Amino acid sequence: MRQLFKILLLFAFLLLWAAPALAQGTGLSLTMTTQADANRLTVTVLAKNSGSKALFNLAPALEISKHSLKSVPLTSLEPGGHHIFVFAVSGGYMPAPGRHTAILRIKYEDGSKNSYCAVHGGLFDTKAGPETDVKISAKNLVVDGRASLILMIENPGQRARDLDIELVAPCGLIVEKPRRIALFMPGQKAELEFALSNKTWPAGSNLPLFAVVRYNEDYIAHAAMAPARASIPALYKPWFMRLTSLWLALALAILAFAVIHGVLTRQKRRAEKSR
Secondary structure, eight states, rough: HHHHHHHHHHHHHHHHHHHHHHHHOOOOOEEEEEOSSSSSSEEEEEEEESSSEEEEEEEEEEEEEEEEEEEOOOOEEEEEEEEEEEEEEGGGGGGSSSSEEEEEEEEEEEOOOOOOEEEEEEEESSSSSSSOOOEEEEEEEEOOOEEEEEEEEOOSSOOOOOEEEEEEOOOTEEEOOOEEEEOTTTTTTEEEEEEESSSOTTTTTTTEEEEEEEEEEEEEEEEEEEEEEEEOOOOOOOOGGGGGHHHHHHHHHHHHHHHHHHHHHHHHHHHHHTT
């Protein structure tokens, strides 16, 4: 009986140790808001740890036109926790009149010192002007080995335009030739392909991408942006690794049974000795 009790306890502790490990994950969710006029730009970023592991050494950088702005790094962010980063631009650092892109990159690490980089993008206007009529859209894709993102671009205007086209992706998701310059004629539509491959992201990751088009016309800046998602396929897991909740419940049941069994056995032995 004593041997059985030890075996049950050992099995229960193994299940309790393994179940949380099977459910762990990492992720950083970002939300961006911008307030801008001709004299000042304020970008507020809400970073939330949407995974089940703590994140460390969060270092944000914001790209505005040709400038890169940095905020105070954050030492750690617990699961479910959030933090607000604020960037402010004024004076001579303000970009030219028109519509511009704000590209955010946050580098961070997990508990095993693996490095990641989350991205987010937004648009802002420094001066009211003609609407940007270039249309852009991107399709979601699955990155299993080498994959291609399809980008649709249309120039519905009456003038030819030199377009600066960029695909912004998280670090660790490699984009071949992420930036291109293309001349689009009036009314022209075209598909562009950007080849991607995964270098560091774990299976099951769902990553944001931002396709960006920029051009200048009559001394006014123009920009358009289209979001997309890149999914990293989940690796195959044996059936017993997919039943985390079942193993946790089973471990608790075995542990309770082992404790009750041990208590009853001791009481029985004491009763036999007292006779």
